Amino acid sequence: MRIDKQVTIVRSSKPVETTVGSEVVLMTLDTGECLGLGETGSDVWRLLATPTHLDALVASLSETYSAAPGVIEQDVVELLEQMLDRGLIELQ
Numbered sequence: 001m002r003i004d005k006q007v008t009i010v011r012s013s014k015p016v017e018t019t020v021g022s023e024v025v026l027m028t029l030d031t032g033e034c035l036g037l038g039e040t041g042s043d044v045w046r047l048l049a050t051p052t053h054l055d056a057l058v059a060s061l062s063e064t065y066s067a068a069p070g071v072i073e074q075d076v077v078e079l080l081e082q083m084l085d086r087g088l089i090e091l092q
Contacts, residue, residue, distance in 0.1 A: 003054060003080050007091040010051040015088050017045070026088060033086065040065070041079055048089065054080075 003009070015026040015035075024042040027034045037045055040061075047060055058073045065072060083089045 003077050003084065003091065005054050008051050008053060009048060009057070009080060010090045010092055011045075011048045012088050012090050028087060035086065035088070040075070044076060044079055051092070 014030065015028050017024055017026050019025070019042075020036075022042065023039060024037045024045045025034065026037065026045075043061065043064065044057060047057055054073065054076065057076055058069055061072050061076065062069050067075075080089060084091065
């Protein structure tokens, strides 16, 4: 399953998270992989505290970032696909 507008995006229970400054850092204990999300990625992670859809993520981020919704959607999908590949999120 890939990310599209019909799926619900849910945080995985696998990563442990901490905040360093304003950014979120995730660590997957079974692999030991550590990932710093940066400012925008951290915003996406915080929005995923509640299961959501791609459209809702894009709408929320459009209120914060001054980029065209299509650009935001493309960037968010790319980030979510990386998170999915690393087991940080699940799709329902």
